[in-house]
Amino acid sequence: LQNSSNFDFQDSQTNIYQSLDALNKLSKEQKSAIVLISDGNQTYGNDYRYFSSKLPIYSIAIGDTTRFSDIEISRINTNVYANLNNKFPVEVFINYLGKKNIKSKFVIEENNQIIYSEVINFSIDKKSAHLQFKLPANKIGKHLYKARVAPLTDEKNKINNLKNFAVEIIDKKTKIAIVYSMLHPDLGMLKSVIETNQKRQVTWIDLHSMNNYDIDSDMYILYQPNNKFDKIFEMLQLKNKNYFIITGKNTDWNFLNNIQSDFKKSTSFDTERFGANFNINFNAFYIEDIGFEDFSPLEGAFGNIEITVPYQPILFQTINGLQREDPLLITISN
Incomplete structure (x- = not known):
């Protein structure tokens, strides 16, 4: 500016x-x-x-x-990291501005070699294409990919026909620590789902029995925080670690509001059952809508959320089928 x-x-x-x-x-x-x-x-x-x-x-x-005829790659979603010898998902949105039926070719290149291609068709009634595919992760290191869609014969702006993206291929187990102070069936479910991927390993941190919280992990899941989580939060903020907070009806919101400054929630003694609505504009990383709105509702404290840092909502709250402005699941990058 x-x-x-x-x-x-x-x-x-x-x-x-x-x-x-x-x-x-x-x-x-x-x-x-x-x-x-x-x-x-x-x-x-x-x-x-x-x-x-x-x-x-x-x-x-x-x-x-x-308005001139134009075809553009508007957005590419993918994950920052992928595990060696796996395949990682890529999601591409392509838009068309024009009044003719046209055909174009979309390709992904690495080191000037085409590793994926697909023919796409547009018309007066079909102005966009949503591509979903997977690319192989065969070599450790950071890989730069070039996404390109063939330009139209009369296209003026060809800069938006090209987008680059990068993915780092790693070969190690991701260590995830689940921190809790109460027993709940959710904990076993979390471990089971996380370790479905053999590249992930779960460690338990029981705040009732452990004095040393300094366990080296790539991600910490904080399950329904209360005042027993104070030293965990101090360690996470001191070492700038990644963490994921899961709240519910047993969360101590007074503690959570005071221990961090990214968000606040004004709550009452009332609880509510929250459904989910997927945010189709989320683009921080690749994620699919797996039918979130059909999932059973979650129970938690009723109240408004104030978020004081830049964030992207993945899911919005719904109550009795009506969407609220408050998010249900967000990502924050500091």
């Missing part, structure tokens, strides 16, 4: 999404609004049509608003 009244309009690319994102971060502590003056044609970057702004946006259309 530049604070200037002198513009030369000589740049060759437009990234509307990046500008909106930067302004949201800049103004997160104060109330303000954004005035977007543009012809609406973006040449690279994330698709701004999917941007979720905390600030109101007022648009003024100027210039040549003629």
Whole structure:
């Protein structure tokens, strides 16, 4: 962002999404609004049509608003890491702007070698394609992949036909510690599901019987935290460890609100049964909607959640089939 009244309009690319994102971060502590003056044609970057702004946006259309035929890779979802000798999932969204029936070819390349290809068709009624496939993880190290869709014969903007992504292939067991202070059937279920993947190993941390919490793990699952979790939180924050908090009707929210500053929940003595609704715009990593809305509801304390850091919701809360603004499952990257 530049604070200037002198513009030369000589740049060759437009990234509307990046500008909106930067302004949201800049103004997160104060109330303000954004005035977007543009012809609406973006040449690279994330698709701004999917941007979720905390600030109101007022648009003024100027210039040549003629829309040219265009095909673009709008988003690629995949995981950061993959295990050696496995296959990792990739999800690709491709959009088409035009009035003809067209056919194009999508390919994935590594080291200038095509490792995946697929023919895709678009028409007046079919403007998007959602591709899902798996790539092999055959060699340890960081791998750079190039996703490319063949341009149209009359296409003006070809920059958005290409996107790069990287995946690191590792060969080790991921160590996961489950921290708890109460017994519950959920604990056994968590261990069973996690260790379905043979590259994952679960360690128990029972706060009633252990004095040494400094167990080296890649991820810590904190099950229904209460005041017995204070030293665990101190260790996690000191060593900047990854952790996953699972709350429920036995969670001590007064403790949880005070021990960390990322989110707060105002609760009452009432409990509620929460259903789930999948966020189709989630893109922090690859995840499928496995029918979350059909799962049995979860029971927890009723109240509103205030999140004070940037986050992405994976699931939204539903109550009696109606979606709330509060999330049910989120990711936070510090």
